[in-house]
Amino acid sequence: MAKKTSLFEDLFKIASKLPWWLSALIAISSGVYLHSVATAPMPVYSDPQHLQSVVFSTMAHTGALFGQYLLPLIFTAGAIASVIGRRKRRNLLESAATTKGNPLLSITWHEFELLVGEALRRRGFSVRETGKNGPDGGIDLIARKDGETYVVQCKQWRSVQVGVPVVRELYGAMAAEGAVGGFVVTSGTFTKPARDFAAGRNVQLVDGTLLKQWIAEAKKTGPRPTVEVAPERVEPAIVEPEVVVTPSAAPAPIPVQAPAPTATQPVIREAEPEPAAPLCPHCRKIMVIRVARTGANAGGDFWGCVAYPKCRGIRAIFAPMTAK
CATH class of the missing domain: 2.20.25 (N-terminal domain of TfIIb)
Known part of the structure; x- marks a missing residue:
């Protein structure tokens, strides 16, 4: 059974997922607006038929009276949590890049997802965490780049190889999410059937060796804008045709303009290309x-x-x- 959360917990969770500057902007604007509503004079109605309007105005005034303090407080706390979370992800990647041995096995599954998300950000993707409450919650991250969507599934399996069912599940989720590609990332390795299934599909399998290479590259380059191409995509080369200029033996004939269509000659319009x-x-x-x-x-x-x-x-x- 899913745990029920209060409205304040939901708002704080949303604020912590937003960029810190956006949460701070919402905190300021909501405080200013609700303060103006709370300090506005209450309308006076003498007609008993306006009882519903009186009740609504009273409820709005009471809500603004408390909300002018609560909403800015929640979104300010969310902005602080967003900054702390961003710093935690950077420190996690820096620590993984400098730790000797295999740092992927000494962290929790949640830290593993944060590490993968930060590695993708360093490769030019914008990443959103889906907020799954478990190590096997399906799609763990939604990554976007150049206007296209990619789904990411993280598997911190220490002793078991990732098999073809996981890759097949991600491939099915690609169509459901309207994604053009996907990543399956693990701290271990993949089975041969899993690699065979991913071949010919826009699914990139990232094992522990490749992930550690991503972390090392991110450590050297630091945060950067979008520079890397999507997984295993090959852009076609553009070859400009060679222009050969030859002397003309005689002047070109003057083109004869076609006669304008008459009333008996129908005008034929070319169809617009699809x-x-x-x-x-x-x-x-x-x-x-x-x-x-x-x-x-x-x-x-x-x-x-x-x-x-x-x-x-x-x-x-x-x-x-x-x-x-």
């Missing part, structure tokens, strides 16, 4: 519209790679904006 399909995020081939048969998006359309089943790259379909 929008080009996107490229596969994995193999860069053209994509086609497919229909999801299973999952939360069953019956919905999505972009699928034309090379399916050899390549299983997917993209979400967004409705085009139409001019009014």
